[in-house]
Amino acid sequence: MKKLLTALLAAPAIALASGAALHLDKAPEVQRDNAALQSGARTFVNYCMNCHGLSYVRYNRLTQLGLSEQQIKDHLLFTADKIGEPMRIAARPAEQKAWFGATPPDLSLVARSRASEDGSGADWLYTYLRSFYRDKARPTGWNNLLFENVGMPHVLWQLQGIQVLNAEHALELAIPGTQTPAEYDKTIADLVGFMVWAAEPEAGFRKQLGFGVLAFLLVLFGFAYKLKKNYWKDIK
Structure with a gap:
């Protein structure tokens, strides 16, 4: 019983230690860069919206x-007929489950749901999408250093190239892709930035509104303080 109690008390510390060893790279901030977000949208539609x-x-x-409706229709509208439709995929969930063993999740809120004490959801996605490596033991031929035994294949491998685990259990680029490592990191930063935007498209407006409200309250406080001083000036 004493050993069991000790193990239960030590479990949180063990979990914390294992979590601390999991390093998340900091995702670049691109929320104010429409060109980067447009690039991320293009990558998402071309590579991610298959599943x-x-x-x-x-x-x-x-x-x-910053895109016009015509640009969206010409370059991004692949899974719908009208621009007002949701960004859904054509495959049915039952079909996907039969093909892959599990239904690939909708990614509308993934940038928010993956937030943790170790970093933001953007940091998790940025690290995850750069951490795939070749693993012949897996059904898809791929594994991920951040998400071990993940069922998702590395759909961006042609851009990044093929990574392997070296003797130090670190990622190493064995076969280069069509992009340099720096270019691939930029592609992933843009993609993650778009997914962060998609999780809350009104976040920018909400923050601007918040700053506006704080500025208004600050001005109102000044007037209220002057009114208070004037109201109480004759009271000793």
Whole structure:
């Protein structure tokens, strides 16, 4: 019984230690860069929307990134007929489960759901999408250093190239891709930035509104303080 109690008390410390060893790279901040967000949207539509949708986001929302409706129709509208439709995929969930063994999740809120004490959801996604390596023991031929035994294949491998684990259990680029490591990191930063935007498209407006409200309250405080001084000036 004493040993069991000791093990239970030590479990949180062991979990914390294992979590601390998991390093998340800091995702670049691109939320104010519409060109980067447009690039991320293009990458998402071309590589991710084969399996994952953004059902909480409608195509016409992309106009907030500086795109015209015609640009969206010409370059990004692949899974719908009208620009006002949600960014869903064509495959049915039952079909995906039969093909992959599990239904690939909708990614509308993944940037928010993956936030943790170790970093933001953006940091997790940025690290995850750069941590795939070749693993012939896996059904897809791929594994991930951050998400061990993940079922998702590395759909961006042609851009990044093929990474392997070296003797130190670190990632090593064995075969280069069509992009340099710096270019691939930029592609992933843009993609993650777009997914962060998709999780809350009104975040920018909300923050601006918050600053406006704080500024208004500061001005109001000044007037209230002057009124208080004037009201109480004759009272000793």
